[in-house]
Amino acid sequence: MDIDKIDAAILSELTQNARVSQVDLATRVGLSSTAVARRQRALEEGGLIRGYQAALDLRRFGLATTVVVRITLDSQSDEALKAFEAGVLDCPSVVRCFLMSGSDDYVVIVLARDIEDFERIHRTELSRLPRVARLESSFALREVVNRAVPPSVFGKIARGARRRR
Incomplete structure (x- = not known):
């Protein structure tokens, strides 16, 4: 369109x-x-x-901790990827999941109340996912940018519309 x-x-x-x-x-x-x-x-x-x-203020719901989890599977076979993806869909603390290129197979974004809550999530959700060989977690200190759409998208559209005329 x-x-x-x-x-x-x-x-x-x-x-x-x-x-x-x-x-x-x-x-x-x-x-x-x-x-x-x-x-x-x-x-x-x-x-x-x-x-x-x-757009909810998740801190008001007690979710003050954002954790970026890099996940490596024990295999990159189609079966392993499908099993992991089916499992991660059932993790209630996961808000985003990306299949990645490079050394990590997936990056998962988790929201938790605090570090202790993340420990529970790690133990009861993430470490139980199928075919997981390694989990590596980083805690976000502060959100700097959160955009649904990069502003450059609209600039490109406007420039493209001018060229078509």
């Missing part, structure tokens, strides 16, 4: 505040609210917008 400068502006605004009203969004991008609603629906139907979610 090709998008133009207006679609890019709508997407940029929605990544900042997905609850923005159609009227405010229309004002910000310079269209009528009807036109914005039509474009937003097309972006959703075209798969560019996968959904909307609330």
Whole structure:
């Protein structure tokens, strides 16, 4: 789906505040609210917008510790990867998991209350995952950047829209 400068502006605004009203969004991008609603629906139907979610302050839920866990499996066979991935889906403390290139097979992001809670998670969830040979954990000291979308995406779209005209 090709998008133009207006679609890019709508997407940029929605990544900042997905609850923005159609009227405010229309004002910000310079269209009528009807036109914005039509474009937003097309972006959703075209798969560019996968959904909307609330950004929660997880510290208020007691999850103050972010742990980055690098995991190496005992094998990189298809069976080992599938078994690990099926298992990690059932870990309630894991919020993200990436299959990696390089020396680690996976990087997993875990949220915990504190170091003691992470010890429990390590013992009862992570170390029990199928085919795990090694776990290496690092504790995040402070979050510096947390973006759903890099701002450069919208700049590229706007530049591309200008070139196509």
